[in-house]
Amino acid sequence: xxxxxxxxxxxxxxxxxxxxxxxxxxxxxxxxxxxxxxxxxxxxxxxxxxxxxxxxxxxxxxxxxxxxxxxxxxxxxxxxxxxxxxxxxxxxxxxxxxxxxxxxxxxxxxxxxxxxxxxxxxxxxxxxxxxxxxxxxxxxxxxxxxxxxxxxxxxxxxxxxxxxxxxxxxxxxxxxxxxxxxxxxxxxxxxxxxxxxxxxxxxxxxxxxxxxxxxxxxxxxxxxxxxxxxxxxxxxxxxxxxxxxxxxxxxxxxxxxxxxxxxxxxxxxxxxxxxxxxxxxxxxxxxxxxxxxxxxxxxxxxxxxxxxxxxxxxxxxxxxxxxxxxxxxxxxxxxxxxxxxxxxxxxxxxxxxxxxxxxxxxxxxxxxxxxxxxxxxxxxxxxxxxxxxxxxxxxxxxxxxxxxxxxxxxxxxxxxxxxxxxxxxxxxxxxxxxxxxxxxxxxxxxxxxxxxxxxxxxxxxxxxxxxxxxxxxxxxxxxxxxxxxxxxxxxxxxxxxxxxxxxxxxxxxxxxxxxxxxxxxxxxxxxxxxxxxxxxxxxxxxxxxxxxxxxxxxxxxxxxxxxx
Amino acid sequence: xxxxxxxxxxxxxxxxxxxxxxxxxxxxxxxxxxxxxxxxxxxxxxxxxxxxxxxxxxxxxxxxxxxxxxxxxxxxxxxxxxxxxxxxxxxxxxxxxxxxxxxxxxxxxxxxxxxxxxxxxxxxxxxxxxxxxxxxxxxxxxxxxxxxxxxxxxxxxx
Numbered sequence: 001x002x003x004x005x006x007x008x009x010x011x012x013x014x015x016x017x018x019x020x021x022x023x024x025x026x027x028x029x030x031x032x033x034x035x036x037x038x039x040x041x042x043x044x045x046x047x048x049x050x051x052x053x054x055x056x057x058x059x060x061x062x063x064x065x066x067x068x069x070x071x072x073x074x075x076x077x078x079x080x081x082x083x084x085x086x087x088x089x090x091x092x093x094x095x096x097x098x099x100x101x102x103x104x105x106x107x108x109x110x111x112x113x114x115x116x117x118x119x120x121x122x123x124x125x126x127x128x129x130x131x132x133x134x135x136x137x138x139x140x141x142x143x144x145x146x147x148x149x150x151x152x153x154x155x156x157x158x159x160x161x162x163x164x165x166x167x168x169x170x171x172x173x174x175x176x177x178x179x180x181x182x183x184x185x186x187x188x189x190x191x192x193x194x195x196x197x198x199x200x201x202x203x204x205x206x207x208x209x210x211x212x213x214x215x216x217x218x219x220x221x222x223x224x225x226x227x228x229x230x231x232x233x234x235x236x237x238x239x240x241x242x243x244x245x246x247x248x249x250x251x252x253x254x255x256x257x258x259x260x261x262x263x264x265x266x267x268x269x270x271x272x273x274x275x276x277x278x279x280x281x282x283x284x285x286x287x288x289x290x291x292x293x294x295x296x297x298x299x300x301x302x303x304x305x306x307x308x309x310x311x312x313x314x315x316x317x318x319x320x321x322x323x324x325x326x327x328x329x330x331x332x333x334x335x336x337x338x339x340x341x342x343x344x345x346x347x348x349x350x351x352x353x354x355x356x357x358x359x360x361x362x363x364x365x366x367x368x369x370x371x372x373x374x375x376x377x378x379x380x381x382x383x384x385x386x387x388x389x390x391x392x393x394x395x396x397x398x399x400x401x402x403x404x405x406x407x408x409x410x411x412x413x414x415x416x417x418x419x420x421x422x423x424x425x426x427x428x429x430x431x432x433x434x435x436x437x438x439x440x441x442x443x444x445x446x447x448x449x450x451x452x453x454x455x456x457x458x459x460x461x462x463x464x465x466x467x468x469x470x471x472x473x474x475x476x477x478x479x480x481x482x483x484x485x486x487x488x489x490x491x492x493x494x495x496x497x498x499x500x501x502x503x504x505x506x507x508x509x510x511x512x513x514x515x516x517x518x519x520x521x522x523x524x525x526x527x528x529x530x531x532x533x534x535x536x537x538x539x540x541x542x543x544x545x546x547x548x549x550x551x552x553x554x555x556x557x558x559x560x561x562x563x564x
Numbered sequence: 565x566x567x568x569x570x571x572x573x574x575x576x577x578x579x580x581x582x583x584x585x586x587x588x589x590x591x592x593x594x595x596x597x598x599x600x601x602x603x604x605x606x607x608x609x610x611x612x613x614x615x616x617x618x619x620x621x622x623x624x625x626x627x628x629x630x631x632x633x634x635x636x637x638x639x640x641x642x643x644x645x646x647x648x649x650x651x652x653x654x655x656x657x658x659x660x661x662x663x664x665x666x667x668x669x670x671x672x673x674x675x676x677x678x679x680x681x682x683x684x685x686x687x688x689x690x691x692x693x694x695x696x697x698x699x700x701x702x703x704x705x706x707x708x709x710x711x712x713x714x715x716x717x718x719x720x721x722x
Contacts (some may be wrong), residue, residue, distance in 0.1 A: 179632060180635055182632045
């Protein structure tokens with residue numbers, strides 16, 4: 001049957017099981033919006049800014065494991081998605097962004113609302129397409145979802161000229177995707193896995209370094225089983241929070257710049273590191289030449305380019321973590337070597353416990369101003385760790401990582417790689433759409449929240465009951481912290497004297513606003529806010545002097561931590 | 565160290581910019597790049613000359629392989645290859661040096677492809693060393709303009 005490109009597009013989404021699209025209409029995609037109007041299968045959520053739309057699709061993907069979908073118009077609609085694309089790209093999140101484009105004949109003519117979005121987005125997408133003919137559209141939609149969600153996931157952009165959307169063609173959605181240049185390798189090489197296990201079992205001071213890849217591969221149960229079989233201490237990256245239960249005695253917490261003393265000391269003294277789904281990012285390694293000087297490294301990752309990129313690796317394994325970890329478990333489970341290994345590494349775990357005891361994450365909530373860490377801890381207590389937490393970027397993000405314990409994957413959603421301020425609120429909305437029954441909380445700062453505050457209107461319009469807790473310190477706290485520590489306290493452009501009244505702002509949007517100014521009222525205000533119906537903003541006025549510790553200054557080795 | 569890399573790619577819209585953008589975006593060098601269709605019109609072959617230490621070259625090869633339209637990547641380092649470059653060069657050809665130019669053309673098995681008053685245009689192919697040597701010999705005579713294709717390479721044997 002002949003259908004227009006727009007109809008083919010909407011039909012393909014429905015046939016691929018897409019239940020929701022986050023988007024914003026415009027001239028170049030009018031035909032799609034017309035087709036959506038008639039369609040009942042694909043829901044569309046109208047955002048207030050295209051950046052918000054991509055972050056929503058991203059939050060939806062992180063919370064659910066499914067691919068997030070975003071639809072915007074040409075030109076500014078398309079360019080507004082770039083930060084969202086780059087965010088998803090850095091954190092390997094499966095998102096497909098569809099952009100309208102001016103008619104094929106006008107491309108290159110500087111037409112109204114024209115932007116070369118394929119060129120612009122090339123370095124921040126896993127792959128992208130310009131659809132040149134309507135007959136290719138269904139196939140390309142299919143391929144886009146396939147590429148976004150397989151191998152190392154990532155965002156894919158599909159640019160659709162207006163004439164492609166209006167021209168009719170046969171609807172032909174291929175059942176299978178065949179791309180001769182794209183074959184992600186899922187199976188870890190058995191002999192490499194054997195060597196890895198052999199090396200691991202020689203360790204006296206083993207550490208597992210787990211990243212976001214564990215969550216992307218849904219390999220948390222396997223990681224937990226391997227760790228328990230061998231009593232392996234596990235540290236996670238920011239992206240790996242929840243990949244391994246934070247309350248497990250083997251969990252060392254986060255490592256890196258604002259990691260725990262225990263995790264940083266453990267990785268620095270380790271003799272074998274098993275890196276799974278992590279990429280030795282500079283925020284994790286500190287000074288790279290002095291990173292883990294005693295360790296031999298086993299690195300498991302589905303993306304070969306992650307291996308040997310920043311540090312030399314002794315045993316590289318390219319493959320899906322779930323597969324590789326299962327193979328490793330098979331080699332150790334119930335074996336007497338495993339028991340002997342647990343025995344011989346007892347002293348190491350004793351050392352780790354001693355570090356944890358002498359240098360826990362800490363802060364002092366006196367009688368004075370509210371400490372932001374206290375607020376995060378209270379959020380944890382009240383939600384019993386059952387909420388999905390999103391964050392903005394900066395101090396709020398680090399405290400949310402440090403003082404809330406994540407026991408399950410897909411419960412901590414944060415822009416780790418790109419560090420995108422303004423991520424948290426739209427991501428929370430996306431996560432809430434994916435998980436309507438869960439409590440979703442954005443732990444925000446007063447700076448970041450203002451970067452995508454307009455999405456409050458989206459939350460209100462669709463009654464998406466996200467809760468935003470603003471740790472309001474009247475400053476761009478993390479940048480100011482660096483100015484305090486490394487620029488002699490010259491607070492250049494980091495104080496925000498003109499902060500809106502967030503309670504009234506919430507009310508102006510039609511949401512509910514709450515405020516806490518004394519520490520004694522924090523638990524009550526939070527409880528009330530979380531219990532209130534619909535979207536809620538909770539403004540917590542916190543101590544502006546509070547800083548994130550421990551801290552490894554940029555360029556210093558992990559062992560040189562500023563403790564308080 | 566310099567490496568010559570052959571990259572087989574889908575002959576499609578934007579593929580050159582993906583490869584070139586990968587090099588510029590990640591700070592890799594491109595010394596030369598040649599690209600043209602293969603016997604299969606759907607496939608193009610690029611020959612890229614780049615340089616870097618082992619770790620950088622490993623990244624370049626892996627990153628190239630990661631691009632969706634890249635079908636195959638071959639690093640010719642350490643293998644027996646034939647490589648050639650084509651150069652077109654305009655040199656001064658006055659009465660005083662015409663004979664010298666002709667002699668060099670003969671020695672290097674080059675060809676004069678265009679003649680103008682006081683100027684010869686010469687075509688020459690050869691390996692990197694030969695091309696450089698030829699240009700060096702012509703330099704004192706006076707090179708007006710030179711254009712080189714960059715290196716292409718193919719493995720020896722069947």
